Every structure is written in structure tokens, then in C-alpha cells.
Amino acid sequence: MSEALLxxxxxxVAFAAGxxxxxxxxxxxxxxxxxxxxxxxxxxxxxxxxxxxxxMGLLPDTARISGSAQLRGTEMIxxxxxxxxxHRGQDMAMVFQDPARSLxxxxxVGTQITEAIRTHRKVSKSEAGAQAIELLRLVRIPxxxxxxxxxxxxxxxxxxxxIMIAMALxxxxxxxxxxxxxxxxxxxxxxQIMELLLExxxxxxxxxxxxxxxxxxxxxxxxxxxxxxxxxxxxQAPASRLFGTGGTVKMRYTRALLDAIPHxxxxxxxxxxxxxxxxxxxxxxxxxxxxxxxxxxxxxxxxEKEPALAEHAAGHRWACWHPCENGVSA
Amino acid sequence: xxxxxxxxxxxxxVRDLVQEFVVRGGTVPGRGIQGTPGVKQGVxxxxxxxxxxVMPGETLGIVGETGSGKSTLARxxxxxxxxxxxxxxxxxxxxxKLRGGRLLQAxxxxxxxxxxxxxSLDPKWKVRSIVEEPLIAYREGDRAARRKRVDELLDxxxxxxxxxxxxxPRELSGGQAQRxxxxxxxxxxxSLLICDEAVSSLDVLIQAQVLNLFERLRRDxxxxxxxxxxxxxxxxxxxxxxxxxxxxxxxxxxxxxxxxKQPLHPYTRALLDSIPSxxPGAARATATIKGEPPSPxxxxxxxxFRTRCPRATEKCAAEVPQPRELASGHLVACHFPLTEPAPAxxxxxxxxxxxxxxxxxxxxxxx
Numbered sequence: 001m002s003e004a005l006l007x008x009x010x011x012x013v014a015f016a017a018g019x020x021x022x023x024x025x026x027x028x029x030x031x032x033x034x035x036x037x038x039x040x041x042x043x044x045x046x047x048x049x050x051x052x053x054x055x056m057g058l059l060p061d062t063a064r065i066s067g068s069a070q071l072r073g074t075e076m077i078x079x080x081x082x083x084x085x086x087h088r089g090q091d092m093a094m095v096f097q098d099p100a101r102s103l104x105x106x107x108x109v110g111t112q113i114t115e116a117i118r119t120h121r122k123v124s125k126s127e128a129g130a131q132a133i134e135l136l137r138l139v140r141i142p143x144x145x146x147x148x149x150x151x152x153x154x155x156x157x158x159x160x161x162x163i164m165i166a167m168a169l170x171x172x173x174x175x176x177x178x179x180x181x182x183x184x185x186x187x188x189x190x191x192q193i194m195e196l197l198l199e200x201x202x203x204x205x206x207x208x209x210x211x212x213x214x215x216x217x218x219x220x221x222x223x224x225x226x227x228x229x230x231x232x233x234x235x236q237a238p239a240s241r242l243f244g245t246g247g248t249v250k251m252r253y254t255r256a257l258l259d260a261i262p263h264x265x266x267x268x269x270x271x272x273x274x275x276x277x278x279x280x281x282x283x284x285x286x287x288x289x290x291x292x293x294x295x296x297x298x299x300x301x302x303x304e305k306e307p308a309l310a311e312h313a314a315g316h317r318w319a320c321w322h323p324c325e326n327g328v329s330a
Numbered sequence: 331x332x333x334x335x336x337x338x339x340x341x342x343x344v345r346d347l348v349q350e351f352v353v354r355g356g357t358v359p360g361r362g363i364q365g366t367p368g369v370k371q372g373v374x375x376x377x378x379x380x381x382x383x384v385m386p387g388e389t390l391g392i393v394g395e396t397g398s399g400k401s402t403l404a405r406x407x408x409x410x411x412x413x414x415x416x417x418x419x420x421x422x423x424x425x426x427k428l429r430g431g432r433l434l435q436a437x438x439x440x441x442x443x444x445x446x447x448x449x450s451l452d453p454k455w456k457v458r459s460i461v462e463e464p465l466i467a468y469r470e471g472d473r474a475a476r477r478k479r480v481d482e483l484l485d486x487x488x489x490x491x492x493x494x495x496x497x498x499p500r501e502l503s504g505g506q507a508q509r510x511x512x513x514x515x516x517x518x519x520x521s522l523l524i525c526d527e528a529v530s531s532l533d534v535l536i537q538a539q540v541l542n543l544f545e546r547l548r549r550d551x552x553x554x555x556x557x558x559x560x561x562x563x564x565x566x567x568x569x570x571x572x573x574x575x576x577x578x579x580x581x582x583x584x585x586x587x588x589x590x591k592q593p594l595h596p597y598t599r600a601l602l603d604s605i606p607s608x609x610p611g612a613a614r615a616t617a618t619i620k621g622e623p624p625s626p627x628x629x630x631x632x633x634x635f636r637t638r639c640p641r642a643t644e645k646c647a648a649e650v651p652q653p654r655e656l657a658s659g660h661l662v663a664c665h666f667p668l669t670e671p672a673p674a675x676x677x678x679x680x681x682x683x684x685x686x687x688x689x690x691x692x693x694x695x696x697x
Contacts, residue, residue, distance in 0.1 A: 043533040156622050157396070186395040186560060188619055191604040213533060216606035243608050258608060260538035262567035264590050268389075269545055269568065272538040278503060 004031035005207045006055070006092075006175055011067035011077070013047070013054045020283040025051040026231035027067070032224075034174065035201065037208040039222035039239070041215055041257070045279055047231040048211050052177050056094055057084035071175065089120045093168035097180035099160035103152040109163050110136075110148030116170045135166040140196060158189035165196070172204055179211040194221050215257055219243040227254045230280050230290040233309055237316040250316070250323035253291045289321070297322045339422075340383035341554050342407070342440075342522055347416035349377040349399070349406045349578075353627060372627040376402040377413070378578040384522065389548065389555040391569030391586065393562050393601070397623055399578040400558045404526045407556070408442065409433065421521065438468055441515035445527035447507035451499040457484070457510050458495040464517045483513040486550075487543060505536035509543065516547060523547075524556045529564065537564075544568060562601055566590055571659070574598045577626055577634040580653065584660030594662035594669060597635045633665065641666045643675050 013025040025047040032038045042048040053059050055069040055076055069076045071091050076084070096102050104112055113132035117123065123131070129148075136144035139162040152160055161181060168176060178197060182190040198221065201208050210222055218225045218239060225242055227235040235242075235251035242249055249255050259273040277294040280286060289295070292302040301321050309319040351374040355366045377399045384390045394400045406413040409425050418425045423436045441464075444450045451460055461483050465476045484491040487509040499507055508528065515523055525544070529537045545568070547553050559565050565572055566586050573583040574595065582595040593599045600619040619638045624630055633651050636642035645665050653663045666673045 043535065158622055187562065187601060187604040188395065189622060191606075192620070194606075214606065215534075216608050219608040220606035257534055260534045261608065262541070262561070262563040263608075264563045264566045264602070264605070266567060268566065268570060268586050269548070271545065272542055272567070274538045274542060275535055276539070278505075278536075 003033050005034045005072060006209075007031040007068075007070045008051075008055065009068040009070075011051055011054060011069060012065070013050050013059065014064045015062060016064075017283065022283045023231055024282060025054065026282075028228070028231075028233055030226055030233065030236065032175065032207040032209060034207050035205050036224065037198070037201065037210060037222045038224045038226060039210040039212060039218035040226045040228060041212060041218050042228035043213060043279060045282070046228040048228050049179055051228075052094070052179065052209060052211060056088060056092060056177065057081065058094070089116070089171045089173060091173055092175040092177065093171075093173040094177040094179060095161070095164050095168050095181045097183050099157065099164045099184075100152065102164055103160060105152055108149055108151055109155070110150075113163070113167050113170060116167045120171045131170070132166075135170060136163075138169065138200065139163075139166045141166070156189075158185055158193065161185060161189075161193055162196070165193075165200070169200065169204070173206065175207045175209070176201075177209045177211065180213070181210075182217070183212070183214070190217075197221075215243075215254075215261060227251060227257070229253050231282055232290065232319070233317070234291065234320070235316075235318045236309070237318075241316055248313075248316070248326065250312070250318040251320050252295050252297055252322075252324060255324055256294075289319070338386065340419075341386045341388075341421065342384040342556070343417075343419040344383070344407065345381045345417045345419075347377050347380040347403070347406055347418065348414045349402050349411075350375055350414050374626050375578050375629055376626060377406060378629075380416070380575075380578070380580060382573060382580070382583060384554050384556055386521070387548075387552055387554055388571065389557055389569045391565035391572040392556065392558045392575060393560065393565045393572065394575030395560060395601075395623060397577070397626060398575040399626070400560075400575050401526055402578075403575070404442070404524050404556065404558055407524065408437070408440070438464075438518050439521045441518065441520040441523055443508070443511055443515050443523060443525045443528040445530055447504060447511045447531075448499055450511055451507060453499050455498070456495065457489075457497050457499075457502070458491075460499075460510055461513045461517060464514060468518055470518070479517070483517055484510075486516070486547070487513045488539075489513070503536070504532050505540060508532065508540055512540075512543065512547075516551065516553070519551070520553070522554045522556065524558070526558045527560070528557075530559060530561065541568060562590075562605055574601065577623055577629050579634060580661075580663060581635065582660075582662045582664075583653075584657070584662075588657065588660045592668075594656055594660065594667040595635075595664050596639050596641050596666075596668065599668060600638075633663075641672050643673050645673075 009029045011025055011028045015022045015024060028051055040048045054065045057079065065077055067077060071087065076087065110132050113135060114125065114128040117128040117131050133144050133148055136147055141147050141159065141162055182193050185193060197208060210217065212218060222239045225237060225239050226233050235254045249258060256275045275294045280290050288303040288305060289307055292298040295302065299322060307319045307321045309317050311317045353371045353374055355369045355371050380403060382390060392400050405411065407418050413426065420436060420440060425433060425436055428436055458480055461480045462476050465471065465479060470476065471479065481491045484495060489506060489509050502510065529540050532540060557565060557568050569586045571584060572586045572589045574581045574597065576597050581597045582589060582593065589598060590602065593602060621638050624637055630637050631647055632649055633646040636646040651663045651665045653661045655661050656667060656669060
């Protein structure tokens with residue numbers, strides 16, 4: 001256990017809303033090792049982003065956070081903002097979906113990166129400027145000296161996301177969290193940014209957490225995959241175990257996600273297998289499995305007793321009373 | 331570029347469609363403040379001679395990246411704004427030549443579904459009124475008949491009229507709101523539905539439900555679709571034929587199976603190679619093309635893809651490749667399609683500056 005760079009245990013995040021409690025993250029545990037990539041997959045509202053923001057200390061004060069998240073042995077949950085600031089940037093950094101909104105439109109990108117460097121390190125302006133140009137080169141931005149003096153609106157979406165990555169890497173963090181970082185980008189740009197992230201990961205030995213709704217992205221780029229539903233982890237396994245021919249998906253929710261993705265191998269106009277309904281209201285206490293109302297294999301026991309997430313096979317955890325056989329729905 | 335799939339008359343026939351937007355001084359999108367305010371700075375070549383047919387009952391998919399002109403195409407077909415030149419013949423009438431009431435009548439058989447359902451539904455209206463609006467606008471039936479029709483339409487898209495009819499858009503999920511938009515779109519029994527990124531903002535499970543709904547409407551109502559999206563797999567799923575757009579032109583157009591299994595254009599190949607696969611390991615996506623599309627204000631000479639194309643030669647810079655039909659119904663606009671080995675001297679059309687830059691500098695625009 002000591003090798004884990006980030007170890008999350010029983011993380012819970014709740015918000016109060018209109019006298020009710022919304023349990024956005026409900027007892028989540030996982031770990032990431034240095035140099036490895038973990039993908040956290042789920043639909044809107046599954047808690048995938050909220051959990052990571054809790055670790056980064058980026059949630060509003062109204063969020064009630066409990067549990068533990070240790071980064072290199074240091075507990076992150078419960079730190080004051082001032083204490084967290086020492087870790088953000090140095091130890092962990094985050095890249096978000098919309099680079100246009102994350103960058104200050106009135107500042108030149110070079111100034112923004114320089115500022116990020118000087119927030120964390122005591123270096124002169126010119127020294128920080130030189131480091132900023134170095135960072136622009138690191139994220140493969142051509143003509144870095146010229147780009148340094150440009151404003152965000154002069155850059156394309158892919159270029160802006162590279163700037164965000166450069167800023168996140170300013171202090172060489174040990175953990176980089178990419179929250180839907182390529183979702184807004186075109187498919188060729190997405191491939192370029194993902195390749196860049198993996199190259200940088202290898203160069204810097206970072207751990208990478210990819211938060212995404214896209215199972216294809218997880219299959220292509222992650223070592224380990226966590227699937228979340230209604231604030232809980234419902235399945236976790238190495239990507240090589242879950243996907244591809246001979247993949248052994250156990251959780252029917254994961255199966256449904258995989259089956260619903262349009263495939264270029266599928267003939268045109270083929271009916272997509274669907275599950276009806278919507279994710280549950282997280283403010284309502286419920287008995288049983290939270291996926292049971294939508295699950296094609298739900299039986300009486302699913303509605304009564306909640307299945308616990310347990311390691312049923314080596315490295316493969318799932319929370320289901322009636323898992324898929326051989327990766328396919330019965 | 332067009333291909334006939336059968337002997338019958340096309341439902342929609344678009345020829346040499348051109349759409350250009352003048353960029354004036356002031357704040358230029360993507361470039362900041364440039365030139366003297368109000369003075370012409372350049373022209374965005376959004377569509378440069380696009381031709382295609384949509385046959386009755388057929389789905390034509392159109393894929394392309396941001397800035398390829400695919401949404402401009404949808405709007406130019408709709409005549410909002412009107413295209414600069416070219417013809418849009420829909421059910422025998424050229425929409426570019428019609429005005430006022432006659433344009434409205436011709437267009438009632440052509441309906442649209444946009445990307446953001448909340449943006450296209452009036453937040454102050456109830457679901458029932460939203461779906462009823464086109465019936466009122468085209469004076470369809472009396473109040474009782476319209477009421478019955480709205481019930482049918484909501485049922486058709488899988489929404490219980492009793493439960494959802496009185497709701498406002500904000501009380502709906504994204505998937506439900508898109509169903510309302512679809513119910514409104516099919517209210518007048520259109521023959522063509524133009525979908526511009528219609529499922530792109532939905533979660534994957536909801537997206538599958540809406541895609542299945544589109545398929546059901548196609549079968550039950552005999553609808554044709556012009557289905558525009560950036561997601562290649564999505565377009566493949568719904569389309570009979572697929573057109574690939576790059577910087578305002580078609581690179582390739584043909585039957586879906588052929589375009590995806592035996593792409594002829596290097597750009598199509600690159601797009602296909604960029605899709606993340608659910609097969610791990612070996613199938614990791616490799617970025618086969620570098621850089622980003624050049625600005626449509628200043629498109630490259632000759633073939634517009636040549637600045638990023640690994641097969642480009644001097645010929646590609648000098649001559650615009652014309653669409654050629656290399657297999658039945660499969661057209662490609664490329665001097666060196668993938669059926670042939672890479673030409674000698676490939677890569678020379680690719681200048682190192684152009685491959686790495688997406689936005690030209692001020693000097694180049696003015697120069």
C-alpha cells in the first residue's frame with residue numbers, strides 16, 4: 001500500500017439543499033500509483049468530478065466532506081485552504097473541460113503562466129518567464145516565444161487546452177487530474193492532447209486521473225478503470241480486463257454503457273441496446289442497489305439489499321448480486 | 331459532389347453551395363482586434379462549392395471538425411442566412427429562389443433539431459404549447475384536433491402527455507427536452523429532418539435512447555435525415571451515406587460501409603485513426619495528423635487538406651482536386667487517393683509553418 005501516490009478511502013461528499021441532503025459521493029475508495037493512469041467513468045451527476053474536487057479542496061464551504069484522501073502519506077481532507085495551497089500545483093493539479101473559461105481573457109497567456117509559477121516558487125519575473133516558455137515547449141506549442149505574448153482568444157481550443165496543461169504542470173505535480181479535458185475538442189485534437197498527456201506522464205513520472213463519460217477514452221488510455229453510478233463505485237478493474245475481446249465486464253451498468261456507444265463496426269440503423277429510466281435522486285434514501293430500477297437483471301434481492309463493492313477476482317471489484325457471465329448480459 | 335443511390339428523384343438536391351462571410355475590422359473572432367473598425371479585413375470561406383443529394387427515406391450523415399462548415403451547411407439549406415450562391419432544390423422547388431410565404435410553405439416539410447434542447451425551447455412555454463406551435467403557425471386543424479395531435483406526438487417520442495404536457499423546459503432532463511424538440515419537429519409530418527449535433531450534449535445511455543427514437547421515426551414516418559455531427563461512430567450508426575467535410579468542402583462522400591472500411595481520402599483515414607477504441611492496448615488511437623485546420627479566412631491553395639496531409643505533393647498546392655467517382659457512388663476529392671501508393675515526393679506540399687499553426691498572423695491577413 002505504501003507505493004500508492006494517492007489513496008482515497010471512504011470519501012463522502014454531501015450538500016444540503018432545501019432541507020435535504022444530496023449525497024453526491026457516497027463512500028468511494030481507490031488508489032493511484034505514480035506513473036499510472038486511472039480513469040473515473042460515469043454519467044452526469046455520478047459524482048466523478050465532485051470526488052476529485054473534494055480532494056483538490058475546490059468545493060464550496062457548503063460541501064460536507066468526510067473520509068480520507070492521502071497524497072504521499074499526507075491527509076488532504078480537512079486541510080485549510082492555506083495548507084491546501086501548498087499542495088495544489090506542487091503535488092496535484094487539475095485541468096478542466098473548458099479552457100476558454102479557465103483562462104483569463106484579458107491577460108496574455110505568458111503572463112498567466114508566469115503568475116502561476118510565481119505563486120508557487122520564489123523566482124524572479126524573468127526567470128519565471130523563461131520557465132513559462134520552457135513549459136510551452138513542453139506541451140509542444142510551436143513558436144512558443146510568439147505564443148507567450150498572445151491572448152487566449154487568439155488561440156484555438158486545442159492550443160488553449162495545451163496552455164492549461166502547461167499551467168497545471170508549472171510546478172511538476174505528482175498527480176494530474178484531467179476532468180473531461182478533451183471532451184470539448186475535435187477527435188483529431190483529442191487524440192493529440194491524449195498523446196501529449198501520456199508522453200508528459202512518462203517524462204515526469206506523474207500519476208494521471210482521467211475523469212470522463214467516455215468509455216472509449218478509458219479503454220484506449222487508462223491502466224485502471226473505475227465506474228461510478230449514483231455516487232458510488234460499482235465496478236473497478238484494469239482496463240485490459242474490462243475491454244476488448246474476452247473482456248470480463250461484470251456490472252450490468254458498465255455493460256449498458258459499453259453497449260450504448262455507437263460503433264463503427266455496427267451496421268447502420270442497428271437498434272442500440274438501451275436501458276430506460278434515469279439515475280436516481282441522490283437526496284432520497286433508498287434500499288438496495290441504486291441501479292436496480294433500470295437494471296435488466298434486477299431481482300427481488302437487488303431491491304432489498306445493497307450489494308457491497310468487493311474484490312471478487314484478482315484486481316476486479318464489483319458491486320452486483322447478479323453479475324454478467326463472461327462479460328455479457330444474460 | 332453527388333451520388334445517385336437509385337433511379338428515383340432526390341428529395342433534396344444541393345448544388346455548388348457557397349457561403350461566405352465578410353470579416354470587418356474590430357473584434358475578429360479568434361484573432362482579437364484587427365484593422366480599422368468596419369473596414370473589410372477578409373472573407374471567411376465557410377462553404378466552397380458543396381453538392382449532394384438526399385434520396386427519399388435516406389439518411390445522409392455529414393462529419394467534420396469544428397470549422398469544417400457542417401453547421402453552416404445546415405443553415406444554408408434552411409436559407410437562414412441565404413447562401414451566397416448555389417441551389418437548394420427541395421421537393422422540386424429551388425429554395426434559394428423562393429421568398430416570403432412560398433418559402434415558408436416549401437420549408438414546412440423540412441424541420442430541424444439542434445444541439446442544445448434548452449436553447450431551442452422557449453423557457454416560458456409549456457411542453458404542450460411548444461409542440462403545438464408549428465400546427466398553429468401553419469393553421470393545422472382546430473383546437474380539438476391540435477390537442478389530439480399533440481397527444482399523439484408526445485406519445486410518439488415516448489413522453490406521457492398527461493405527465494409532461496404541462497411542464498416547462500426547466501422541469502425536463504436533457505433527454506426529455508430533446509424529445510420535446512423532436513416532437514415539435516415532426517408535428518407537421520416533414521419529409522426531411524436536419525439534425526445538427528442533435529444528440530451530442532446527451533449522456534451515452536440517453537443518447538442511445540434518442541438515436542433509437544430517430545430510427546423508429548425513420549421507419550414509421552418514412553423520414554429522411556441530414557444528420558450532422560462531429561462523432562464519426564455516431565454518424566456511421568444512423569447513416570446510409572456519409573460525407574466528410576474539411577474547410578468548407580467535401581473530401582469524400584459515399585456509402586457508409588465503404589467510407590469507413592475503405593476510406594479514399596487521407597483526411598478520412600486520419601479521422602478514423604483518431605477515434606478512441608474500446609479495444610485496449612494495440613488499438614490505442616494514434617494521432618496521425620499533426621496541427622489543426624488552417625483558418626477558413628485564408629484557406630490553402632489547391633487541396634485544402636494539403637498542409638496537414640502526409641501524401642501532399644506540389645500538385646496538391648497547384649491544383650484543386652475535383653471530386654471523382656472511384657467506386658460506385660463513392661466519390662473522393664484527392665489527387666492521390668488511398669487506393670494508390672503514396673506519390674513520390676510526398677510531404678512537399680506540407681510547409682512546416684503551416685502544419686503547426688492554426689491562426690495566421692495579422693501581417694499575413696493584410697498581406
